[in-house]
Amino acid sequence: MEGLAPAGVLLLLAWPLAGWLANGLLGRRLGRIGPGLIGSAAVAGSFATALGLLAAYRALGPEAGPIPVPLGAWFGAGALVVDASLLVDPLALTMALVVSGVGFLIHVYAIGYMAGDPHPARFFAYLNLFVFAMLLLVTAGNLLVLFVGWELVGVCSYLLIGFWFDRPAAATAGRKAFVTNRVGDAAFLLGLFLLFTSVGSLDILKVGEAASALPGGVRLAAALLLFAGATGKSAQIPLHVWLPDAMEGPTPVSALIHAATMVTAGVFLIARLGGLFLATPGAMAVVAVLGALTAFFAATVALRQHDLKRVLAYSTISQLGYMFVAMGAFAPAAGMFHLVTHAFFKALLFLAAGSVMHAMHDVIDVRRLGGLARPLRQTALGFVVGGLALAGVPPFAGFFSKDLILEHAFALGMATGNYLPYLLGLLTAFVTAVYITRAALLTFSGRPAEPGARPHEAPPVMLWPMALLAVLSVAGGGLGARAAGEPLLRFLEPALPHPDGALAGVHAPAGPLMVLSVAVAAAGVALGWTLHRGRRDPALGALGGVLEQRWYIDALYEAALLRPARALGRWLAGPVDLGAIDALVNGVGRGLARLGADVRRWQTGYARQYALGVLAGTVLILVFWMLR
């Protein structure tokens, strides 16, 4: 493995890069089907490589530890030397498998979904570039290399959200996503500067080792700045606003980038820098509370959204909140577990929603759907499986991972007295069950809202990926279930630092908590069923209005940030720049011109007057000279 790792991990990255180049350069010559095949094959290659790496890594035994793959010095100046390096460890391998595995399924699905689009080469080129960037992000051994992947996935997200750029909404959504992410990235950059000036290196292993020796204030500031970056990428409060709009992109993009992989980068970052974060309880409290607040907030909004994909988008925000709760509860393994199961079931839900759009000619408003269970049987089945997993109903995958997070959140409460994350998490579980039941009922049950439509089930190329994801959404729980021996958790354990101090000896009562969370999920499903049976959709009064308006946060940003900023820009460009600064410059010029206009009257053009002047001057000098 030691010798295998560099070649393997480079091969892992090379596949999608080659796919990107092939699709990007050959473009139209590939015809309608070619790009999809090339794109899918490239990601399949990555997945196979990742599997090979996994096998080789496991063969090393449990003491393997992280394997750095140095790629040489990238750039440097003075004391700063950035070594480009990659890192192979259980965390990177897990993420690489999820990215390439789920990515492959979604690529295959996209062949069918994008069959009618005139620009398949561009689409798959972007998608492959995204997979490359994401794999670079997860295998990075240096924070700056990670940042390269981090930004590049953002660009791909921008390009893919705005893939149908002739629609202004799509173009604007892409821009919003990029700019919002940039806000987080700016904080991320500052965090990197702070880490570099205090640690002296941006190497992930070195940072992890040195972190606990840093002064508390530096550690807290660095952790919070990096977490601010994570809130941007992972759409947490207050930078969550871009993700729902990102649903303007093609549905496979929503499934891959905005549900399964890219948005989990923030969670991954915290796990990756566990050495820093876990040593900083102050930052962890912020992570846990903000995650819990986001989880609850987004779940409530999902109750009253009418665009099916937006419901799923808010659901993603909410589930990401869970993952941050896990991180903040000093249980990164649980967070990673939920990350994996969430990738399965949320991708499934999105693909099912995409199948609905495919069948209904891009209608996605649940008020205009309904009765689709009959014509779209497989899709409906997939959606229900995904929904049950999301709602946390046993034995679906989401149940195990969510339950584990709640257990750790409860333990956090026992250790620190901060039960807020647990309570919000439990409440969120309830709301989650309600909104996903509503979405499923409104979409699939009852009679069609617009009977004229002739929906048709998706082709097999779209159904098979959904089927596989459905299987994973059921079986994925085995990765972390106690009964199955928690293989994923054990695998990840060496790569993640252990919490020490207060939480070390605390064990939450797992049994009663599990019963409680199952009861809550069941109650949520039941309530959802009662409220929305027969495609009824009660508006929930004034509260419903607030939820429908997303708690007015988007409007608040628009009014309090964007509009003032624009006005400031206009004010600076108009009154200040042209009206004051440039006017001053031109004023100087004009003043000199006016002076010249006055002085030039002395030049009458009459030679006699000049001669008189000469004479008078001579006389004056003579008089002066004689009187002296």
Add this chain to the structure above:
Amino acid sequence: MLTQLIFLPLVGALLVALIPRGRPDTVRWLGLLVSLAAAVLAARVVGAFDASSGGLQLVERAAWIPGLGVGYAVGVDGISLLLVGLVAVIFPVALLGSWGSITERVKAYTIAMLGLQTAVLGTFLSLDLVLFYVFWEAVLIPMAFLIGVWGGPNRRYAAIKFFLYTMAASVLMLVAILVLHALAAGQLGERTFDLQRLAEVRLDAGVQGWLFAAFALAFAVKVPVWPLHTWLPDAHTEAPTAGSVILAAVLLKMGTYGFVRFGPMLFPEALVAAAPLLAALAIVGIVYGAAVSWAQTDFKRLIAFSSVSHLGFVMLGIAALNEQGFQGSLLQMVNHGISTGALFMIVGVLYDRTHTRELADYGGVAARMPRFAALFTIVLLSSAALPGTNGFVGEFLILLGAFRVSAWWAALGVLGVILSAVYLLWAYQQVMHGPATARHPERLTEITPRELLAFAPLVALIFAIGLYPRPLLDRSEAAVRAALDRLERPAQQRIVPQAREPR
């Protein structure tokens, strides 16, 4: 070798002048070949350059006006080498880029461009202050003609404003040069304008402050440092495409180069004392330029203000007065030349087709010009300093350098990183995205191979520098260290606590 490099374009201009009237293509080809020959010479200079030495190399000296102590002296070090390379790349690109858009007075145009190249090369390579001043001012003449003759509708206003503003600011520099000369004559016992000799003169703080202020004013207008920037939008907007490219890519660098070249050598204490002020102005420039850029409706004005913002970064790195800051600034000078030069060429491609610069006159262009859209995206991302493109390494080093001096500088500077994405993507969306609302959709034909060829070196450099910037950084490192060594003594008095030296 340097003398050949400097005067080759001028000789080329004379040859162009000999071509009889009415043969524009011959003129274009000769102009391009001369600039390519200069690029080859520049490549040889780079080859002969010894990166391990921080001193001036390939120095050539000759007596010019011995009675006054004026000499002809040229030389190159790591600081000027990068800019010479930039000049060598940008001029052929600009000539190729304006192949089809300049159709009147092609001969005079080519002569002006080649003359300009000699002047800027001379500015970057002079080691004698009088020679430097001559080249520095000589740059104005061809540039003013480029704006005033081949420019847009308001070209005369822009040309005169450009000429007067920058020249008025430079006159004080001449006075300072003469004062320096007189003081040096007293201390050294010889009449000299030689930079290396003048660097030995010890000036007391007060005199140094005044002389530095005079130099800094000339440089600051050229950069331009906020609030001395208002000539820039007008000049950029009215200039022909190639003029904007040269102006942005090369001429603005003369100002920042001046700070790096003369600050540490002649006025180290004054530079250290002025650094906080320079940093403050730089930060204001970064944010102000970005905010104003966002409010523009004219594409070229938008890019012009983005230059104010980007050059703010360069000044911030210089004001940081440490290795990361200086190295980042030098790299960012090259980067800005490439990215913003390319952005102006992007506008040029559109302008050649539709003859409008208003953002509102475009829309949905990406659907009609997909290859152009890809190109635009690359240039845009480079300008927004995306990792993997050239802009990132420079901005990262600059901000890191600034952070080591004060976390606040970096925190405010980082706003520019956000805002650059705001206005660039906004402009991109206005022009390229949305339904096809462009005013002259039928004229929006896909980019031609010749235009693509002009972009090719820039795009290649965007990725090359972004992925592997070490060849550039290694060559400037020794020179930057030498420059900082001169600042060392005063810098030690103002060390900032959090700037702990990393291991």
Add this chain to the structure above:
Amino acid sequence: MVPATAYLALSAVLFTLGAAGVLVRRNALIIFMSVELMLNSVNLAFVTFARQHLSIDGQVIVFFVLVIAAVEVVVGLALIVDIFRSRETVDIDDVDLLRG
């Protein structure tokens, strides 16, 4: 023997006449002649002083002045002729291109 004062007085009168002529006349040729008058009045003063001080310097300078005057006539007349050709006038008040 006429006293030197008389020569000087004559010189002064001539100079004044010349200066007044330059100031009041409008015809370029007359002004020109007035200038010649001033030059020659100065010559007269030079010669007077040269004789009085028994020094040759003053007389030498007179030759210089004569040469200058001749040169001036050549250039000046050429200008006047040229102006007359283009403007059909030698009235200097009509030639005011340099009026501010």
